[in-house]
Amino acid sequence: MLLFGHIGITLGIFWFAEEKFGFRFDYRLVVFASLLPDIIDKLIGRVILPIGTGRLIGHTLLFILILTLISVRRKNLLPLPLASFVHLLEDEMWNYPATSFWPLFGNFRTGENISFQEYIMELLKQYEPSLSYTFISEVIGFIIILVFFLKKKMRAKLNA
Secondary structure: OOHHHHHHHHHHHHHHHHHHHEEEOOOOOOOOOOHHHHHHHHHHHHHHHOOOOOOHHHHHHHHHHHHHHHHHHHHHEEEEEEEHHHHHOOOOHOOOOHHHHHHHOOOOOOOOOHHHHHHHHHHHHHHOOOOOHHHHHHHHHHHHHHHHHHHHHHHHHHHO
């Protein structure tokens, strides 16, 4: 899953919780946290330590636990661990127990070492229309983002 999938689907889950249960969230924090595991891990695993994988520390349950402990003291930060955990679900991290439960099951798996340009080309291939999980997730995420902002804009006009 990529940008629109992570943001849109996570945003949709939080939006549903807000509408259904009356929770209130800072959506800027939700959007940031929906991408936080990738922001951290792509930076570490692709740029700083090019070990060929984009799933490292940010994709572990230990990372979610640390975010949860931080948010216990500051309730307004609760979207950080929740949205980051949704990211792990969207990435199907249960298929990668060595990463999910790091350091309990050993070290992170390493991927093939590809150049940054090759990595960008691989990302762009994900946006080619197909019935792949990634492409469908991106379309659904984009639609949710679009509807979310249109609804917010309509509410703002009604309240003005």
